[in-house]
Amino acid sequence: MSTHAKRERLLLADLLESAGPDAPTLCDGWSTHDLAAHLVVRERRADAAGGLLIKPLAARLARVQAEFAAKPYEELLQLFRTGPPRMSPFALKQVDEAANSLEFYVHAEDVRRARPDWAPREVDPVFANVLWSRVERAARVFGRRSPVGLVLRRPDGRTAVAHRGTPVVTVTGEPGELALFLYGRQDAARVELDGDKEAVAAARSAPLGI
Numbered sequence: 001m002s003t004h005a006k007r008e009r010l011l012l013a014d015l016l017e018s019a020g021p022d023a024p025t026l027c028d029g030w031s032t033h034d035l036a037a038h039l040v041v042r043e044r045r046a047d048a049a050g051g052l053l054i055k056p057l058a059a060r061l062a063r064v065q066a067e068f069a070a071k072p073y074e075e076l077l078q079l080f081r082t083g084p085p086r087m088s089p090f091a092l093k094q095v096d097e098a099a100n101s102l103e104f105y106v107h108a109e110d111v112r113r114a115r116p117d118w119a120p121r122e123v124d125p126v127f128a129n130v131l132w133s134r135v136e137r138a139a140r141v142f143g144r145r146s147p148v149g150l151v152l153r154r155p156d157g158r159t160a161v162a163h164r165g166t167p168v169v170t171v172t173g174e175p176g177e178l179a180l181f182l183y184g185r186q187d188a189a190r191v192e193l194d195g196d197k198e199a200v201a202a203a204r205s206a207p208l209g210i
Helices: 003-019 032-044 046-052 055-069 073-082 093-112 125-142 175-182 197-205
Strands: 149-153 159-163 168-172 192-194
Touching: 003 032, 003 073, 003 093, 032 055, 032 073, 032 093, 093 125, 093 175, 125 159, 125 175, 149 175, 168 197, 192 197
Parallel strands: 149 168
Antiparallel strands: 149 159, 168 192
């Protein structure tokens, strides 16, 4: 596994372990146990994980995830911590880094920011640039359902267009915060929104993400 993805995996596993199986997360309706089941299914059951993107497979995904959610929490954490099986696409270093560095960062914040006493995580500049590169690539897909034009902006001025349209809302923040916003965690993201009042409200409630 590559450096960033491996680090984020272990950090997320530690957060899930310390939180316990019944803690809330920012994933609507999911406990930490549900999130752990999702993480394992995503990289160990490709036959079902496609339901995240393909609607006809959604029912199968729900069944398989329910099966994994019935497993002991400690077993799920061990499966996640040890990484994907050898035949999984995620076992390839390039795929692991491309698909998991951002995914695991967001899910770690799902656990962290569901706590009442959470504090922002300090992200080093190198990893911030990694997150930004992932945000740039995912912006159009994750922002496709925005009802307004959506531009993501780093404090240094670099931008990515998540959705073309008018009126336009500009979302400014550090790459990790922009990632959370783009993944549909708008209320938890520490960002500034610039645009007319109605457009800003629409951006905050937009069904962003997958």
